[in-house]
Amino acid sequence: MSDTKKKLPVRPVAELKPEEARAQAKLQFQVNQANLFLAKFKRPPIPLQELAASEPDPRIGASTEQARDAYWGGDWETIRTVYKSPETPIEAKDAIRAMMLDEDAGRQALANDPDLAAVFLSTADPDTLADTDLWAALGNKKTDVIAASLMTIAKKQPAPNDQPLDRETQRDPALFSVLAEQLTLEAWNDTSNAIGARKRGLGPRVCMELWRSHGYDEICALIRSGVDTSVAARAEGSGTGGGVRTGFVQPVQHLAAKCLRDIASIDTERSADWTSFANRQVRGAAKINAALEASDTAVTLTKWKDVQDSDMIKEFQKNPGTIWGFEEVRQSYVDAAHETPQGVQPLRMMELWKAVEQALSADGYDALLANPKAAADKYINAALGNDLAEPYADKDKATYIANFKRDAKAFLLEFAAQVPKATVIRPARDATGGARPGVSVADIAGVSSQLMPGIACKAGLWWAKNEKKPVYYILDGVDMDDVVNYKTLKNQAISNFIDAGGQPAGAQGHHETITLVEIREILKHWDELGFTPGEGGVRFVEKGKMLDSQDLADKLADWQTRMRDADTAAGRAPAPERQEFKHDLDAIDPAVFAKLADGEEGDKDARDIVRKANYLINFANTRPQYALKYLMSKCDVLRSYGLIPVGLPTTAVAFSGIVSRDPPAPKSDVEAAERELVAEIKRCRPMFQKPLAKAILDQPLIGRDRVKAALRQ
């Protein structure tokens, strides 16, 4: 029996010291008497839990004696309350911990209460854990309990040098190490096949907390023991900062990779203005990069000079372009490129963002579609109110701003010309046909999170191609399995969202991972977006090296095949119940709701009708020359439910052909084709008639007249 146990002896009354037996008997007597009192008032006796939960409770307080009383009563709830009370002295907590770890009943109580166990372990003396039977008692809860303890410890700051350690508030490296070793690498590097699945996150989550609390040595120890520091995890919420970016816990490798330029500047003039926090973090990043290099587990370059001397930066100087990839990973390449004479321009979408973000709201997007040039100018002028070119000296600043204006304008015009998928962020309709405040069709479908930035960034790829700018896409840190299986994972996330009650229940929907969405866009449209000398396009980069043509061809073929197969297997995205879209459907056609197919396919149809109808109308209004192509290739669901006549595309194609015939068709033929097309358009639901007339009736005539005018000139 340990000294502590002598102070807090085991439960059997026979082993109690006389004064403790008396105290216990007295307490029990008092409770009994109180219950007799209550009985005369026809009240129930006092439940033991109520004694524990009461505040203030004469049995709960800041003393070992009171903790002991609770222990003698086998009252674990009270012990928990005593332990958590800020008034309970550290000595009492130490005693309670030792007591519970030594006793079978105590260990069982901890196993039954993982939260309490995690609290205990996060403040335990590591020596007391050396030969404990707690791990066995915890059984299958062991991993969860230790994981929670490690998260708690990782959040604590280290003890200042030469100061006594307080494990309540400070991180004990020895305790962290003992607990970390209790987990298998499988637990640390959970391989569950889902982006951001909760199980998958232990390594990244703990590392993120350590990154925030300057636990660099602990991170290095994890790296040395085989913890994978290259994977991300889903964060709570969707914020950015402190190791989290747009809702994802960043792999700590990415965080360290971002600091390469700063690491090279340690103890130089450039570091003179750094805050103490930044100084410690940069030095910590240096340690992490060294550990990654030593363990040969780095997925990025780990030295600033390697970035500066990389093939990519050399290529950039010959063919300046934009630099893409995970934000933190590409940062060092962006830093290096900006330092070159060719780098005085926006090098990533983030640098255009002050202008771009204004087009990402429903109103901002509508304004852009309605009048692209005017809206683009307005957004750019507003963005120029920010100090966009701060890092540059005067001459370069003017150059940078001029380039910013050029690139932002070109991007916004391209964004306006893209398939108007962003219409799904428009408000859904209510029972009166009016807008539901704060609820979009995308919200209802469970796809709104990061949707607009994703669409904008995909448009950015097309903008770069149109501008003949090379796109240097850094693949470091990208798991191509995540790219390939993205649709499956997205469908699963939407399915979970629906199962959790969907938008009305505030469930969390799919969270777009922009980098993965961009790469999928590239793979789908490689023929158009891929690099062609002199024409720009995408060039993939791995650890600073350009993927050469043979490497690229092999990898592309593999990625594209696997992605197509996975997408086919994933099928259509799940949809919420059709009722969620009823008001939007009624606005299109009050009869269509009753016509929907049975089961989940009908729900998907409901969603797609609402989505496609909006796309089509926007397409017809903003890009009339492409409306017919969209109508033919993407609008089957509208035709199959009779919202658009089945024969409309054929009639429209015939009309277009007659109008553009050379030599010109007889007037009577044109008029006959026009009459036929008008009849078909009139068979469309009313909301489609005007936009479609503009797109597929007026547009060919306008085109013909332009040709005629050009010929006359």
Add this chain to the structure above:
Amino acid sequence: MPDDAARAQWVTRVLGYTFASAQRAQAASQWQAAKDSVDAQLRTLSDLLRKTGIRTLADVSDEVAGLLVPTHVSMTTALLAYDKEPAKPETRSAALAAITAAGKFLASDERVDAVDTNPFGVTVSAAATLGAALRDLQLVLTRRGAEA
């Protein structure tokens, strides 16, 4: 003390004769004093119960504080009526009936026993203090009836 009251007290103490007005005043004040005394004890107990933070005890604390309210209302109503018309047999009978009912309540209600024997270290003497007051009142009113 007013002269009349002082004189009445002297007559009662020295000569053993009780004035009618003094009888009423003594009876009412005796009940009120006894009731106030016990109420203070019950408030102390009620406060303690509430401050334990134990819900079951806190729940009962109001009932403890208000334990005497119904009895006090009956007694006060009856005594005020009697004070107004002491010569009227009905008011005296009603007052005596209220005193009897109060006595029965003190003797039979378990809650009175509970507060008097409470284990919380607060001295409460509801049965004894109020019982004595009721007995005195009963004696005075009975005597008054006999005199009438």
